[in-house]
Amino acid sequence: MRIAEYRITRYQFARDRTIGDSQVRIDAANVAALELVAENGLVGLGFIQSLFHPLPDQAEIVRVFEEEAWPDLAGQSPLALVHRVQRPRGGNRRAFGLPFEEALQVALWDLSAKLVGLPLHELLGSRRKRVKAYASGLDFHLSDDEFQAFFAHAEALGYRAFKIKVGHPDFDRDLTRLELLRKTVRPGSSIMIDANEAWGAKEASAKLQKIHSLGFDLLWVEDPILRHDFDGLRNLKAATPWTMINSGEYLDAAGKRLLMQAGATDMLNVHGQVTDVMRIGWLAAELGVPVTLGNTFLEIGVHMACALPEVEWLEYSFQNFDHLVEQTIEIHDGWIHAPDRSGHGLVLSETGRLDWTRPEILSREDLGDAPINPAG
Known part of the structure; x- marks a missing residue:
């Protein structure tokens, strides 16, 4: 056809x-x-x-x-x-x-x-129909009250993992946000931070050590430094054995390959280009590098997440796109479920x-x- x-x-x-x-x-x-x-x-x-x-x-x-x-x-x-x-x-x-x-x-x-x-996930070779979802605020520009209200809502919906934005010029503001999150969500929740390349390599090491010394256990830190600084990322991995470095978001498929081959990340961040994600995901599996699915439009990435054995987490950011489609992808109690409908399951x-x-x-x-x- x-x-x-x-x-x-x-x-x-x-x-x-x-x-x-x-x-x-x-x-x-x-x-x-x-x-x-x-x-x-x-x-x-x-x-x-x-x-x-x-x-x-x-x-x-x-x-x-x-x-x-x-x-x-x-x-x-x-x-x-x-x-x-x-x-x-x-x-x-x-x-x-x-x-x-x-x-x-x-x-x-x-x-x-x-x-x-x-269903797309079956065509891609999935052996499961759900993966864990974490609540991501894209929250850098929210006030403290808005920040707390957002994550309190996510916690009430059953999320048990939360990612916040850091990298503010005033590092105390980053620490305040972490403390507000700790007060808002239940003990034992998984916490991730994302600096979006705001830091230099030595700066990142010092700030992550400070965060750790204050008792914040981070599941991962995302894009702490520049995407092509493979030496800096590799050194940062060694300096922070208590957390994982999650990088690769801003690199194309070839760049992601070089990043993994350089041993410069603990986890690989991928997004929504299905063919590219599956090809680089296959290589990540060969190299034993865990993969995370970042934001994908209307959570289409759940299909790749279910098909790739190295994926444990998918990002959900509460963006207001649901009105564009007849039926959205199901998320509840901190899990996102791949639709059983043919294709990716979204219809305008x-x-x-x-x-x-x-x-x-x-x-x-x-x-x-x-x-x-x-x-x-």
Whole structure:
């Protein structure tokens, strides 16, 4: 069965809270849905996302997609495309003009799984249907009261692992956040921190030693220093045997391979490009490196998480995207469950399409109130 047509729907709306970390601040969602339609009418769904700036008008997104992506998709088998290996030589492999890469991988895998009548995680070879989820606040820009309310809500929903953002210029603020979290969640909870590369190597070592001396037991510290500082990461691993270094988020597949081969991380952080995640996950299994699934759009990453034996955790950040789809992926009591529906299990909501389609760019002031999504 071949790909016959496509649809692109542009959305733009306010977020229900300001999210971000030590490096970025985001208060609006800029998303487009990509639907690849097979000859028999089955649809593969992916999402084009721009974190920091509005996507162009829908007509321009379509123009770029038509010129750069569609010629390699039209009339092709999605199952063949997801397994295709390309040789990066000269200019024959380059980034698209708009961020289509992840949307294409997700949509092609979704359509492939539907064509063979399997949930995506089963097509990927899973032997389980759930993994542990941790609550992630993307909380750097929240007030202390908002911070505590957020994690109290997550704790009440049954989460037993929590990740907070650190890397503030005032280190006492990081320590205060850790103390507030300790007071908010039950004893024995797993705690992770994420500095988003805010620290230098020696600075990170000193700050992590201070955190440890104050009695904070960290499951891991994520991206403490620059992604390419393999020597610094390796030294940091040796200096902090009481926690794990989790890195690789900002590296492409080749960079992740080099990171692991350098022995520069205890854990590998991957995200939403299905083919890339499975290939680098296979190598991580060969090297015995644990893998964590970072944020993926609407938690599509649960399929890869269930299929990769090295994955124990998946990140959930309470982002207000649920109104875009008919049915979300189930999370309860600190576990995320892979859907039994064919494909990745997400279908665009026609009500959401009607209410939230924004074919043309709106200013931030014109976005209005954030969509109301169910709590949790």
